[in-house]
Amino acid sequence: MSDASTGTPRHRExxxxxxxxxxxVTELGREPNAVELAMFSLLWSEHCAYKHSRKLLRRLPTEGPRVLMGPGENAGAVDVGSGYAVAFKVESHNHPSAVEPFQGAATGVGGILRDVFAIGARPIAxxxxxxxxxxxxxxxxHLLDGAVRGIGHYGNSIGVPTVGGEVYFEEPYEHNCLVNAMCIGFARTEEMVRAAAAGVGNAxxxxxxxxxxxxxxxxxVLASAELGEGDEAKRPTVQIGDPFEESKVLECCLxxxxxxxxxxxxxxxxxxxTSSAGEMASAGGVGIDIDVGAVPLREADMEPFEVMVSESQERMLAVVEPAKVDxxxxxxxxxxxxxxxxxxxTDSGHIRVLKDGEVVGDMPVGALVDGCPLYDLAPAASAAWIYGNRRTLAPDAGSAATLLALLAAxxxxxxxxxxxxxxxxxxxRTxxxxxxxxxxxxxxxxxxxxIAVSIDGNGRKVACExxxxxxEAVLECAQxxxxxxAEPLGLTNCLNFGNPEKPVPAWQLDRAISGLAAACEELGVPVVGGNVSLYNEGPDGPIYPTPVVAMVGELPDPARTAPAAFAKEGDAIGLLGPFTPTMHGSELAKQRGELAPGLPEPRVAAVAEACATVREAVRAGRVASAHDISDGGLACALAECAIGAGIGCRADLQELRERGCTPEEALFGEGPGGFVLTGERGELEALGARVIGAVGGTTIELAAGDRSxxxxxxxxxxxxxxxxxxAESVAEPPADA
Amino acid sequence: MIWGVLQFPGSCDERDALHACEVVGGEARLIWHEERDLGGVDAVVVPGGFSYGDYLRAGAIARFSPAMEAVAAHAAAGGPVLGICNGFQVLCEAGLLPGALLRNADLRFVCRQADLLVVDGPKTGLSDGFSAHQRLSIPVKHGEGRYYAPEEMLDALEARGQVAYRYAEGHNPNGSVRDIAGVRNEAGNVVGLMPHPEHAVDPLTGSTDGRAVFKALERAAA
Incomplete structure (x- = not known):
């Protein structure tokens, strides 16, 4: 088939x-008709078939004693005891949000909520x-404002709290923003359902x-290709969300x-x-006949292929015994x-599409759902820094000015x-x-x-190595x-990368998945699900490779958690963990325009040990506050603890100097494995923390040699x-929007 | 003490309100919006959320539900009614409370902890039992919470003691006139407020100051 006006074969379009x-053609034994071609083109898209990532994803460890549902279900689920389960999943809505941020982000939230209540769990966060x-x-x-309004519009209206998240602002996302939404659900384990169709003759x-x-x-068209010129014309491919409809469907389904x-x-x-019927039939090893004439339509003259591929929101598909339909x-x-x-x-093993009693499409489920060829990547490492560098902070800025610049980043x-x-x-529940x-x-x-939940993924570090x-992203979550x-129960992820058909993004994807597998293996945290979003590129090249990881953990007593902020004057400040900061991929290296390839190899086992120590100390009430050292290094971590409490602090960073750090690395260097704990001096020392200072005063005083x-x-x-x-100074949307 | 909590399509906080009623004491049950009979409850809570998606105007559709007719009759007979957030909007739309709630002054949804001052009311009112000017820390979360009424009406409301809660200085999150966070009807048995006392009953999730708002309703029902 081809488009008569352009001569381009329809399948390529x-x-x-x-x-x-x-x-x-081989699978069908004939040319597909228009309905079948539309359905194949969607299920064989990168977005649905994972054709460039599925082979790599087999590396991930997926089994664990608490796993109830793993990859392949609508959402992963882990056992939280007493007959209850927690379900969770994260999914991207990047390209729709780049084209229309409000609806793109709103329907991203709507979609992930449906994934969770589809398995019978009530969304709780x-x-x-x-x-x-x-x-x-x-x-x-403009994109930030639209995405935040869209997330709020959907989540607030449907009555599911937005309890956390993270945001990074980096040049490589300028044209291709990322909007990844995660939903947590709660269910009685025995009431959860799978998505497999069963029972020939069922409705x-x-x-x-x-x-x-x-x-x-x-x-x-939108999710499986790079963004580029003329994307405004793709705006009709973005769905429109209606949280009120979803609220009713949610309560109804539960x-x-x-x-x-x-x-x-x-x-x-x-x-x-197409995908829901196909996946249900595939999972159940059955066939399904769909009568498009019975589908309630908004516009009466829709073609069968349009009915089959429409992405209208707030819809669910159920298999029901005939006697229970009424x-x-x-x-x-x-x-x-x-x-x-x-x-x-049916027992045909086919998806058949009927209109007025006539078959307008007939495809084997196996070919449609699982028949897409899976591709090997052709990765090639890049030794050079392929992204830009922009200096916004003078290299000779004083330490206090540097800390201010980092805090304001x-x-x-x-x-x-x-x-x-x-x-x-x-x-x-919050x-x-x-x-x-x-x-x-x-x-x-x-x-x-x-339960505790964290979602993290610093793409700049992944771009470095x-x-x-x-x-590091996995360790950040664990910390x-x-x-x-909280003790980790399971992990899910959303892998946001560039075009996998190009060698460098392919290499980034390949190495990142190996890193994810290795970290999860060593920490003993199973991967219970995930999502892959490829072709995230703008005119200047790919985004930072951004594996977003989300971890769910359990804690026995919600009254025994630690705040991040300091608790009170006079408490000792302890530094715990195998923290040896460097400038690689740090916020300071970014501000100085000195980003370059390379990132030290994290000591996963030692970090895991520190995590266990902190976890037990928090549970036992032995620390008054706990905060991990992340972006901006120890100086920013201490400042955040101080600002949150409204109390200053004084600390000597000599301990890090002894680990071989320069004064600057001690203050602003980054790396995994560090915790700032406060409490009684004796308790902190008993935990193995090095006491480096005390909480108090109205200033942040950090001794670090000539950079104090x-x-x-x-x-x-x-x-x-x-x-x-x-952020509030939202100017008019760009002229082309 | 039996509490009834209305449930409309699009309600969000009805389970939280139910829980809060139970924490304060007594039995609590949901009342489906199509019920014409409140089933003998002593006090009614019209909860927060986005009834009917807030389409047309917040509360504008829910006020026509059969259950709201029953609530109006309950209120006319002197029964206590508490409207929270969307419930406050519904009660205003239904004419059971004066004034209206407009979009927040900055046109953004706001979720934050806010300090409220309890305003003296008639002895029959729901503020009975509070100490005058008692300060409560209770969260707000809404996009359309800016209380508005014409100046003459506001003067009359104040003169009759119908302002029930005010935001403390620096805590007005939405541009409400005269910092009004909640009002009561003339008889004092119907109260509405934008802040969410049902989200302030558990020390683990915030303050417990919201219990006092429910306690006042309990006393009014006694």
């Missing part, structure tokens, strides 16, 4: 290669990982919103599952009915949401401006609100314990959990809180 098209270009760019502020019921022409081709009325349930996301539909009516029996489970400064636009408390501890803490009165940088007394500094707490706080004003 839909993103399929000639070889892939030939394979489809959302976290977000966001990346934009530098804050001084008008486009970045297939579509619930929720009606189906329109929005989001057609979102997975293939009621249906609690009453045992569903055989299985699946959300409709990328590729709409009861299911009555409950949908009660919740004022739509329902229609649109198909039936948009990636380090307080994100209160963002967090206050999100409801962080609905649901009555024990630690955003920015009060290193990880979000949610109490679970039903199971008598609590993909393997070690990814290991954050340790600070609130004294900074007023008020000045430090002003710098750290400066994002409020700078």
């Amino acid at each position: 839909l993103g399929l290669t000639d070889d892939e098209y030939a394979l489809i 959302v976290l977000d990982s966001l990346r934009f270009g530098e804050l001084d760019s008008v486009r970045s502020r 297939v019921v579509l619930m929720g919103a009606s189906t329109g022409r929005d989001g057609i081709g979102g997975a293939s 009621e249906l599952l609690a009453k045992g009325l569903l055989v299985s349930l699946q959300d409709l996301g990328a590729a709409g009915l 009861e299911v539909r009555a409950i949908c009516d009660k919740w004022q949401t739509g329902s229609a029996q649109i198909g039936v489970v 948009p990636s380090i400064a307080s994100k209160k401006w963002i967090f206050r636009q999100y409801d962080s408390i609905v649901g009555s 024990v630690r609100r955003p920015e009060t501890a290193d990880a979000a803490v949610l109490q679970l009165p039903e199971s008598g314990n609590a 993909p393997f070690n940088g990814t290991v 954050n959990l340790a600070c609130v007394g 500094l004294v900074l007023g707490l008020t000045d430090a706080a002003e710098a750290w809180r400066s994002l409020d004003d700078r």
